[in-house]
Amino acid sequence: xxxxxxxxxxxxxxxxxxxxxxxxxxxxxxxxxxxxxxxxxxxxxxxxxxxxxxxxxxxxxxxxxxxxxxxxxxxxxxxxxxxxxxxxxxxxxxxxxxxxxxxxxxxxxxxxxxxxxxxxxxxxxxxxxxxxxxxxxxxxxxxxxxxxxxxxxxxxxxxxxxxxxxxxxxxxxxxxxxxxxxxxxxxxxxxxxxxxxxxxxxxxxxxxxxxxxxxxxxxxxxxxxxxxxxxxxxxxxxxxxxxxxxxxxxxxxxxxxxxxxxxxxx
Numbered sequence: 001x002x003x004x005x006x007x008x009x010x011x012x013x014x015x016x017x018x019x020x021x022x023x024x025x026x027x028x029x030x031x032x033x034x035x036x037x038x039x040x041x042x043x044x045x046x047x048x049x050x051x052x053x054x055x056x057x058x059x060x061x062x063x064x065x066x067x068x069x070x071x072x073x074x075x076x077x078x079x080x081x082x083x084x085x086x087x088x089x090x091x092x093x094x095x096x097x098x099x100x101x102x103x104x105x106x107x108x109x110x111x112x113x114x115x116x117x118x119x120x121x122x123x124x125x126x127x128x129x130x131x132x133x134x135x136x137x138x139x140x141x142x143x144x145x146x147x148x149x150x151x152x153x154x155x156x157x158x159x160x161x162x163x164x165x166x167x168x169x170x171x172x173x174x175x176x177x178x179x180x181x182x183x184x185x186x187x188x189x190x191x192x193x194x195x196x197x198x199x200x201x202x203x204x205x206x207x208x209x210x211x212x213x214x215x216x217x218x219x220x221x222x223x224x225x226x227x228x229x230x231x232x233x234x235x236x237x238x239x240x241x242x243x244x245x246x247x248x249x250x251x252x253x254x255x256x257x258x259x260x261x262x263x264x265x266x
Contacts, residue, residue: 014028014030014065015027015028015029015030016028016066016067016068016069017069018069018070018071018078019050019071020071020075021071021073021074021075022075023049023050023051024047024048024049024050024071024075024097025047025048025049025050025053026045026046026047026059026069026071026078027045027046027048027069028043028044028045028046028066028069029043029044029046030043030044031044032044032061033046033056033058034058042061042062042063043061043062043063043064043065043066044058044060044061044062045058045059045060045061045062045066045069045078045080046058046059047059047078047097047100048097049097057097057098057100059078059080059090059100060080060088060090060100060102062080062082064082064083064084064086065082065083066080066081066082066083067081067082067083067111067112067113068080068081068112068113068114068115068162069081070115070116070117070160071117072117072158073117073119073120073122076091076092076095077089077090077091077092077103078090078091078100079115079116079117079160081112081115081162082112083111083112084107084109084111085107085108085109085110085111085112085164086105086106086107086108087105087106087107087108087112087115087160087162087170087172088102088104088105089102089103089104089105089160089172089174090102090103091103103174104172104174104180106172106180106182108162108164108168108170108184110164110165110166110168110170111164111165111166112162112163112164112170113163113164113165113194113195113196113197114162114163114197114198114199115160115161115162115163116160116161116199116207117158117159117160118147118148118149118156118157118158118159118160118161118227119145119146119147119148119156119201119205120147120156120158121145121146121147121156121205122142122145123142123143123145124140124141124142124143125140125141125143126139126140127139127140127141143203144203145201145203145205146203146204146205147205148161148201148205148206148207148227149173149205149227149228149229150205151176151229157173157174157175157229158173158174159171159172159173159174159181160172161199161207161225161227163187163194163197163199163209163211164194165193165194165195166191166192166193166194167186167187167188167190167191167192167194167211168184168185168186168187168191169184169185169186169187169209169225169236169238170182170183170184171183171184171227171234171236173229173234179232181229181232181233181234182234183233183234183235183236184236185236185237185238186238187209187211187223187225187238188221188223188238188240192211192213193213194211194212194213195212195213195214196211196212196213196214197209197210197211197212198210199225202224204226205226206224206225206226206227207224207225207226208222208223208224208225209222209223209224209225210222210223211223216246217245219243219244219245220243220244220245220246221240221241221243222240222241222242222243222244223238223239223240223241224238224239224241225237225238225239226239
């Protein structure tokens with residue numbers, strides 16, 4: 001049975017949660033779950049199997065607020081970013097959930113608002129025309145999808161992309177020989193104040209990024225971010241799309257009572 005006092009200690013303060021493709025969970029806690037005093041000192045990152053959520057294993061303890069926590073597609077690596085701009089990549093030792101080692105750490109010195117791993121080009125979707133078929137091979141189908149970044153021979157590259165509160169795009173590429181390639185580029189023409197950001201993968205392999213400063217009267221901006229590597233140098237291409245305003249903004253201008261005061265999700 002799950003310990004209720006443990007649940008209260010996990011949810012104290014701001015907690016970030018990420019679920020992997022292998023039903024493992026990663027989350028942050030302001031208290032040490034293995035310390036009976038429950039003192040708030042550092043931010044701790046834990047992982048657990050959803051089949052045994054009471055067995056939580058610590059990955060690291062950190063002095064800065066953690067803003068992003070993401071599993072990779074294979075569910076063997078964790079992307080951990082904080083408010084000081086430090087991005088860490090941790091990996092399992094011998095595929096054991098209770099043993100972790102740091103693969104790399106890079107400091108960009110800006111508040112990381114959102115981050116995501118590169119797409120590997122493999123995507124499976126439900127075939128709606130055969131959703132009632134008892135054969136799983138017929139029920140699901142592969143969708144043509146390009147990886148976010150290709151190596152020699154069209155092999156997908158491993159890495160991550162991060163967006164900061166000032167509109168900077170940071171990219172970190174994990175090469176097969178152990179070397180690291182980093183790059184940075186402005187999302188728009190100028191630095192801007194961003195409070196909420198979301199990103200997703202496009203079929204072309206690019207990233208679709210949506211940003212806002214959180215104000216209802218401000219526009220929501222959309223971008224497409226493409227990546228390529230030329231002679232061990234990563235080139236980031238940011239292309240702006242048309243921006244738009246929310247309907248509630250027009251209502252506010254008309255003098256009607258405004259029911260929405262801020263944008264907190266995209």
